Amino acid sequence: MTRGVMSNRLARGSYYTTMTALAILFLFPLVWAGWASVKPTPGSGQPVGYGLGNFVKLMHYGQGLPTYLFNSIVIATLTVTGTVVVSTLGGYAFARFRFPGRDLLFLAILAILMVPYPTLLIPLYVLLGWLDLQNSLVGLALVLMMFQLPFATFIMRNSFEAIPRELDEAAMVDGATSFQVLTHILLHGVRAGLVTVGLFAFLASWSDFVVPLILISSADRFPLPVAVVNMQQNVFGSIDYAVLEAGVVVLAVPCILLFLILQRGYVRGFMSGSLRG
Amino acid sequence: MVASNTSAPSTAPARARPRWAARRQQIGAAYAAPAAVIVGVFFLVPLVLVLWMSLHDWPLIGEPAFNLPANYAAIGRNPLFADAVAFTLKYTVIVTIVLFGSAFGLALGVQHHRRGVGLFRTAFFLPGAVGFATASLLFYGLLSRDLGPVNPILQALGILHRPVSWVGGSANLALGSSIGLVVWRFAGFNMLILLNGLQAIPDDLYEAARIDGAGRWQQFTAITLPLMRSTIALVLIVMITGSLLAFDQFYILTNGGPDNSTTSIVMVIVREAFTRFDLGSAAAVSVVVLAALIALNVLQLQILRRGDRHGDS
Numbered sequence: 001m002t003r004g005v006m007s008n009r010l011a012r013g014s015y016y017t018t019m020t021a022l023a024i025l026f027l028f029p030l031v032w033a034g035w036a037s038v039k040p041t042p043g044s045g046q047p048v049g050y051g052l053g054n055f056v057k058l059m060h061y062g063q064g065l066p067t068y069l070f071n072s073i074v075i076a077t078l079t080v081t082g083t084v085v086v087s088t089l090g091g092y093a094f095a096r097f098r099f100p101g102r103d104l105l106f107l108a109i110l111a112i113l114m115v116p117y118p119t120l121l122i123p124l125y126v127l128l129g130w131l132d133l134q135n136s137l138v139g140l141a142l143v144l145m146m147f148q149l150p151f152a153t154f155i156m157r158n159s160f161e162a163i164p165r166e167l168d169e170a171a172m173v174d175g176a177t178s179f180q181v182l183t184h185i186l187l188h189g190v191r192a193g194l195v196t197v198g199l200f201a202f203l204a205s206w207s208d209f210v211v212p213l214i215l216i217s218s219a220d221r222f223p224l225p226v227a228v229v230n231m232q233q234n235v236f237g238s239i240d241y242a243v244l245e246a247g248v249v250v251l252a253v254p255c256i257l258l259f260l261i262l263q264r265g266y267v268r269g270f271m272s273g274s275l276r277g
Numbered sequence: 278m279v280a281s282n283t284s285a286p287s288t289a290p291a292r293a294r295p296r297w298a299a300r301r302q303q304i305g306a307a308y309a310a311p312a313a314v315i316v317g318v319f320f321l322v323p324l325v326l327v328l329w330m331s332l333h334d335w336p337l338i339g340e341p342a343f344n345l346p347a348n349y350a351a352i353g354r355n356p357l358f359a360d361a362v363a364f365t366l367k368y369t370v371i372v373t374i375v376l377f378g379s380a381f382g383l384a385l386g387v388q389h390h391r392r393g394v395g396l397f398r399t400a401f402f403l404p405g406a407v408g409f410a411t412a413s414l415l416f417y418g419l420l421s422r423d424l425g426p427v428n429p430i431l432q433a434l435g436i437l438h439r440p441v442s443w444v445g446g447s448a449n450l451a452l453g454s455s456i457g458l459v460v461w462r463f464a465g466f467n468m469l470i471l472l473n474g475l476q477a478i479p480d481d482l483y484e485a486a487r488i489d490g491a492g493r494w495q496q497f498t499a500i501t502l503p504l505m506r507s508t509i510a511l512v513l514i515v516m517i518t519g520s521l522l523a524f525d526q527f528y529i530l531t532n533g534g535p536d537n538s539t540t541s542i543v544m545v546i547v548r549e550a551f552t553r554f555d556l557g558s559a560a561a562v563s564v565v566v567l568a569a570l571i572a573l574n575v576l577q578l579q580i581l582r583r584g585d586r587h588g589d590s
Contacts, residue, residue, distance in 0.1 A: 016393070019386055023400035029461065030403065033415050036424055090312035097305020105309060108316050115324065116522045116570055118546045119563040122556060123326035124319065126335075146319040153312060178304050207408020210524055214547070225410045229529055232417060241424035244414060251411040259406035263399065 030252065037246040044242035054246035061231055061243070063220050065250070071137060072206060072223040078141035079205035080198050083148045087197055088190070090149075091156025092182055096168065106153075113150045121214045128215060135217045143215065144205045152197040159193030160186060199262050203255055224251055331564045335557035337550070348561035358562065360537065361545045368541070369520035372456050376516055379460050380467035387468070388475050398472075402465035412462045413529035420444050420454055420530075444531055448538035451531040455539065458526055463519075467512055474508025475501070510581045517577075518570060542566060 037055070040048050045057030059065045093099070094106055124143055125134070133139030167189075168181045176184070187194075209225040216222060222230070228247035232239060331348050333341040352358055387398045404412060419425050420443040428440040443454045478500065486496050502509075524543040527533055533540040542562070550559035 015386075019393075019397050022383070022386075023397050026400050026404060026461065026465070029415055029419055030407070032419060032426060036418065041424060086311045086315060089308045093305045093308035093312075097301060097308065099302045099305040099309065102305070102309070105313055105316070108321065109312065112316070112320050114571070114574065115320075116518075116543075116563070116566055118522070118524075118543045119327055119567045120320065120323045122546065122550055122559045122563055123323035123330060125550070126330065126556065127319075127323055127326060142315070143319055146315050149312060149315060178308075203406060203408070207411055209408070209410030209529075214551070225408060228414055229410065232414060232529070233532070238423070239421075241418045241421050245418045245424070248411055248415045248418070252407045252415070255406045255408065255411075256403065259403070260399075263402075 030256070033245045033248045033252065036242060037249045039242075041242040043238070044240050045246075046242060054240075054243045055250075057240070057243050058246045058250070062227060063222075065224075067220060068222055068224040068227040069250075071221055072225075074137050075141050075144070075212075075223055076202055076205045078138065079144045079148065080201045082141060082145045083152050083201040084194060084198050086145065087149060087152035087156045088182075088187075088194065090153045091158075091160050091190075091193075092186070094153070094157040095160035096165075096178075106157075109153050110150050112146065117147070117210065121211065125214055134215070135221060137216075137221060140212055140215050141205070143211055144208060145201075147211075148197075148201045148204060151200060155193050155197055156190065159190035163189045195262060199258060202258065206255060207251065327560045327563055327567075330557055330560035333557045335555070335560065337554035337556060341557070344557065348557045349565075351558055352562060352565060355545075357537065357540065357548075358542075358545050361540050361542045364538070364540060365521060365523065365542045368452065368455070368523060368539075369517060371452070372459055372520050372523075373513065373516045375456055376460050376463060376467065377513065379464040380512070381471055383464055383468040384471035384475055387472065398465075398469075401468055404462050405466040407462070409462055409525045410529060413458060413525050416454070416458045416461075417444065417530055445535050448535060451535060451539045455523075455526045455530055458530060459523075463516075467516070470512055471505070471508060474505045477508075478504045507581075510577070514574065514577055517573070521566075521570065521573075 038046065038050050038052065040046055040050065041054075044054055046053030062068075090109075094102065128134045128136070128139045128143075131139070133142070163186055167185055168178075171181050171185055172178075207225060208223075209229065212223050212226050213229075216226065219227075219230075224247070228244065228251065231247065232244055330341070332343060332345045334344040334347065335341040383401050387394050387401070407415070420427055422428060422440050422442060425443075427443065428437065431437040432440070441450065443450055445451065482500050482504075483496055486500060491499065522543055523541045524547070527539045527541050527544055528547075531539040533544055543566075546559050546562045546566070549555050549562060
């Protein structure tokens with residue numbers, strides 16, 4: 001009896017020791033980046049004492065941090081808004097209407113996941129040139145939106161399908177149009193899906209590096225990730241790692257905060273809902 | 278576009294309301310129209326265009342000229358491409374094994390509800406909220422000799438005797454650093470997907486196995502693995518595809534080095550296009566990659582289906 005309790009306690013102790021060590025290992029790089037950006041580093045923007053010197057230096061790097069932040073915010077806003085609107089309308093159409101080409105269109109949207117992104121980026125570079133959208137934040141946001149559509153449309157279709165049809169049928173009998181049904185009745189029921197789609201569109205567009213690297217050519221339109229990578233690669237002589245980590249902090253903090261705020265209700269719901277559905 | 282084609286025969290079951298049904302079809306098509314336009318213009322058109330471009334000498338600036346099959350023939354003669362294919366395959370095999378093992382291990386660790394498990398899940402997933410380029414930059418500093426804490430920590434523990442250049446020291450160190458970065462960034466995400474599969478297995482199955490005297494390992498091989506089949510397949514397909522298309526970690530962390538030893542296939546495509554200004558050649562490599570991935574996915578799905586049939590019988 002006592003032996004059983006002992007071994008139980010031992011097993012529980014080793015479980016918590018292992019998991020805590022692993023958790024520290026996973027969190028350590030994030031904590032280190034924050035610490036390295038404010039700690040004293042000789043030759044950096046913060047040579048002595050703790051402070052925000054590296055962030056001040058980052059403010060004045062290249063076109064200036066405000067320019068890059070502005071570009072990133074514009075790209076993220078356009079991508080999130082566009083993805084949410086298009087996938088909501090599309091999800092509503094796929095869940096509630098039958099129309100010619102419906103299944104084909106849904107397959108085409110899912111096929112985006114099957115095609116490697118470099119296969120698309122090279123022709124997109126040429127195509128955006130023809131459309132006068134090369135080197136444009138709007139063109140970039142449209143491309144990022146396209147990459148978000150498979151996931152977003154899938155989630156929104158499932159969200160609408162989870163709402164009983166009787167709800168909209170009753171409203172229709174009362175004379176509501178399909179758009180009123182969507183905005184007044186259904187939108188409330190799919191808000192978990194909306195937040196999930198918006199969150200993932202933000203995380204993807206805020207942090208994307210490859211798409212703007214290829215589609216944006218002038219430095220004053222670079223989003224923050226491209227600007228920080230350029231800072232890393234275009235330095236002659238020694239790289240200022242501390243300022244680099246300050247850039248990492250500016251990039252990472254909004255993502256981590258948003259994720260922590262929204263994860264409890266929504267991300268868990270998405271994980272259990274979408275993958276089983 | 279696909280969705281605006283309303284002249285096709287109606288599927289309305291009753292004759293009584295054909296006009297209402299046709300109207301309803303038009304409304305549905307209208308709601309789907311924005312998605313259809315995005316998919317048409319930014320996905321289907323580029324898909325055709327990449328094929329068209331691969332048939333041409335297509336400079337970054339200037340007029341394209343038809344040159345089939347020069348772009349495809351040049352791929353075979355490009356030594357960088359052959360090396361990149363070999364490296365990318367090697368990387369894919371190693372990273373898939375390591376990442377899958379880590380993610381499955383973490384998923385088993387956070388499978389049961391007990392005190393603190395939510396915190397562990399969040400800690401493991403949190404790197405996944407940070408962008409991959411951001412994570413690559415973070416590791417570039419973390420592993421650096423100037424600022425990074427890795428060398429001092431390992432030296433203090435007596436594991437290393439002198440500082441190591443993790444990113445540029447040797448081909449193997451650069452590969453190992455990239456794999457460390459990828460596991461850190463993606464293990465938690467894959468853990469969540471695998472966890473989802475684990476939790477879909479009914480508890481009574483384990484209960485019954487325990488009553489029959491099955492040990493932990495027997496339960497794992499006889500219940501967990503077979504019932505996780507489709508989830509494991511999904512995770513593996515995503516991992517393999519993602520690894521074959523690896524770019525950020527090598528472009529940012531190792532810069533393809535040392536001596537091009539970590540140059541991946543996608544890096545070759547980007548170099549052809551924007552360092553050698555040869556879009557036609559980049560398009561041809563893209564088409565080859567697309568064809569290879571489609572073949573691979575078809576193969577994986579077939580193996581999966583055959584396995585399913587085998588499992589049923």
